[in-house]
Amino acid sequence: MPNAVEMSLLQHLQNIPDPRVQRTRRHELQSILVVALCATIAGADNCVEMAEFGQQHQDWFERLVPLPSGIASHDTFARVFRLLDAKELERACQQWLAQVAGRVHGTVAIDGKSVRGSSKADARRPLHMVSAWAADMGLLLGQCKVDGKSNEITAIPELLRLLHLKGCIVTIDAIGCQKSIAQQLHEHGADYVLSLKGNQRHMHQVVQKHFEVQGSQERFEENTYTESCSGHGRQELRSYRLSPVPGALQRAAAHWPGLTSVVQVVRRRQQAGSEASEEVSYYLSSLPAHTPAKVLAHSIRAHWSVENQLHWSLDVAMREDAAQSYKDQSPHNQTVLRRMALQVLKNDTSVKIGLQAKRKRAGWSLGYLELLLGISV
Structure with a gap:
């Protein structure tokens, strides 16, 4: 039985x-x-x-x-x-899924994925699902359909209401870098690391200038962490810097519940036979500025496991993008079924x-x- x-x-x-x-x-x-x-x-x-x-x-x-x-x-x-x-x-x-997961811990990555096979060229855009992935546990915690006339900003709060994330570190891409989402996570007792990009232009500019000024004056606090990796003919050096919220952002930060620190990540890549490249990213976080930068590095890096372990598995192992299903509730139902099957496996x-x-x-x-x-x- x-x-x-x-x-x-x-x-x-x-x-x-x-x-x-x-x-x-x-x-x-x-x-x-x-x-x-x-x-x-x-x-x-x-x-x-x-x-x-x-x-x-x-x-x-x-x-x-x-x-x-x-x-x-x-x-x-x-x-x-x-x-x-x-x-x-x-x-x-x-x-x-809640019963399988039990008490959730570690980093939880929130990210969306389109089911390409759910739309024809002359039809509406394909079904888009937002998923919560417990990166340190390797578990899917839940998913929510994005309404056809909306985007992930409205789906993420709905998904978060279904989850118990107290004590977790939640990572979300730039589209989820919203005051309302930060407030929801803060109220649930979860910490957050939100990717900061051009959709929060003022904050992005201030944080960028803050790190540039500190870097030029060599006044960085010692809360930094550097790691390197190599593979597939590529070498990458990642440098993480964690700082308290800059004074120029104190007024704006008051509207972001729990916001206490900002993060800079510099990624330097060297591909065999090509010139080196550099990418700089910024994040808002509720983790205290004295949190070891290594902890932030783990969560930021773990966010990509939702792509590597969940979305890639759905596309390759479950052949999700090749699934041709267009009508009524069928694309959504079969998408949920595939996620159940994937977690069983x-x-x-x-x-x-x-x-x-x-x-x-x-x-x-x-x-x-x-x-x-x-x-x-």
Whole structure:
């Protein structure tokens, strides 16, 4: 039988309201969702493949979920995903992820990703999802759809309301460098490191001048940290400098709850056979200015794990950008399903193979699929 966590997941799926007319239902909604989730874990990328996987393993599924009318056709899978309220599936996913994560700690990166296969050339822009990624835990904490007429500024607060981030360090790109978001994080007991760019022009100019003046006068406090790395024919030196909020920003800083420090990061890159390049970035942070610069360096660097470990995995291992789904609620529902499947695969440490290999193994071996789901059928 499923353990406590997986039983909770199945219960959440079971509690999702069925949008179909009662008299026309031949297949239970929970059964359709369980087959779809298992098939997605095992390598299915669309409704045709979900139905095919279910039919090939119907005897196994009959011991797991009710199948009075057998496995649904691919048309039924497609119709259900079009009609199903994506917010209900998202809520079930969020509740399960919260149980898997437990108490969240370390750096949490907030970032968005477009699902390119969810839009045609003559249609609206593709579905865009904002995700929260616990970088130090390797866990997806939640996701939120960006409204088609809006941007990440409105989606990030909605996502943050779903999470318990007390004691965490939250990193967000420049689009999330907003006073309201800083206030929300501060009220939740989380620290923040927000990328500062041209959308906050005045603050960016003052912080830039502050570090330039300090650098020219060689009056930097000793709260600095430098690290280097090399690979793929490239060498990079990163220098971090942490300073209290400049006096010229004290009045503006009063409107940014928790703001106590500013950060400069200088990245110098040398590619084999080309000239060296330099990039300078700035950040606003609620961490005290006496916080070791190494801590800020870790969080700033960890932010990119949302790209390397989450978005890259969705594109390469889960083939998200290649998924052609356009109509109604279907793109959103299948995106949530892929994220659930991805986290199930990432949770497994029993084998030292990549995500694509895990998906194939789950398709080849029902025993391994049972291990991933924590069940015994």
